[in-house]
Amino acid sequence: MKALVRLSMLFCFIVLMLSVSWDGKNGKNVGFRLTEAYAASADFNLDGSVDILWRNKSTGQNKLWQMNGPVLDSELTMQPLYDRNWAIVGTADFSGDGSDDILWRNKVSGNNALWLMNGTLYAYTVVLPTMSDPNWTIVATADFNNDAWPDILWRNAATGENIIWLMSGAMLNSVVWLPAVTDLIWEVGGTGDFDLDGSVDIVWRNRSNGYNMLWLMKSTNMYSVVWLPTNPDTNWKIAAAADYNGDGAPDILWRHKTKGYNAIWTMIGATVIEVLQIDSEPDTNWEVVGPR
Numbered sequence: 001m002k003a004l005v006r007l008s009m010l011f012c013f014i015v016l017m018l019s020v021s022w023d024g025k026n027g028k029n030v031g032f033r034l035t036e037a038y039a040a041s042a043d044f045n046l047d048g049s050v051d052i053l054w055r056n057k058s059t060g061q062n063k064l065w066q067m068n069g070p071v072l073d074s075e076l077t078m079q080p081l082y083d084r085n086w087a088i089v090g091t092a093d094f095s096g097d098g099s100d101d102i103l104w105r106n107k108v109s110g111n112n113a114l115w116l117m118n119g120t121l122y123a124y125t126v127v128l129p130t131m132s133d134p135n136w137t138i139v140a141t142a143d144f145n146n147d148a149w150p151d152i153l154w155r156n157a158a159t160g161e162n163i164i165w166l167m168s169g170a171m172l173n174s175v176v177w178l179p180a181v182t183d184l185i186w187e188v189g190g191t192g193d194f195d196l197d198g199s200v201d202i203v204w205r206n207r208s209n210g211y212n213m214l215w216l217m218k219s220t221n222m223y224s225v226v227w228l229p230t231n232p233d234t235n236w237k238i239a240a241a242a243d244y245n246g247d248g249a250p251d252i253l254w255r256h257k258t259k260g261y262n263a264i265w266t267m268i269g270a271t272v273i274e275v276l277q278i279d280s281e282p283d284t285n286w287e288v289v290g291p292r
């Protein structure tokens, strides 16, 4: 009991400490962030190109593909986490210091934690509220309500319910319920402001028929569904959505589950402009976990 009290005091202290320091730091960023829909990013090395974060589900190693636009520039080994119950479920700048951070969920315990990053280097860990039902999976992070803080999108793998945790840093402010998608074959592929209206939208893929759709959002309200081109080969999984070619419009990164091929659909809105084959990662134990 004593240990529990001490632990919760420590948690309160950390949250308090962070909320104080984060508020100050965030002030600098609010101005530019509010002018664009802030989706999950993974520009860990801060060179202006979105990178690709990988986790090896068999070894617990993590690595970063440092990209130059849609082209692989170099591969960087990141801090490992050998306990494979922990999955990387999001990448976003939760602390508001300009460095993207890494969100983890423990599939067994339901614990959630943030690795605060300093560029590509791990700095320290912050605990988030627990969601003990393991059916709830974190499928994306993005700033849905445009308050410059990344929020957390959850999907329930048993019921098809979807919710958003509206966050301020590591603090949960409120929970918003989205429409349920009870057909569990549908999975969230990523988020991005595809129609460039300033609100982050949600990309869905149907694992069984290869259909893809976009939920157009106004803040936390889904108001319209737009179909994306079908990709009938269901070995292709949507790995991430991010602006790989730097034209300001989100693109879709695909990974082939059995062959390890990777490809990018460069997009304008819901239209595919080009299909770019990028480098393969033939070891399918490596999974793309960011940007998410």
Ligand SMILES: [Ca+2]
Pocket (backbone or CB within 6 Å): 092, 093, 094, 095, 096, 097, 098, 099, 100, 101, 116, 117
């Ligand atoms: Ca950060």
Ligand SMILES: [Ca+2]
Pocket (backbone or CB within 6 Å): 142, 143, 144, 145, 146, 147, 148, 149, 150, 151, 166, 167
């Ligand atoms: Ca937010």
Ligand SMILES: [Ca+2]
Pocket (backbone or CB within 6 Å): 192, 193, 194, 195, 196, 197, 198, 199, 200, 201, 216, 217
């Ligand atoms: Ca939008």
Ligand SMILES: [Ca+2]
Pocket (backbone or CB within 6 Å): 242, 243, 244, 245, 246, 247, 248, 249, 250, 251, 266, 267
């Ligand atoms: Ca783009």
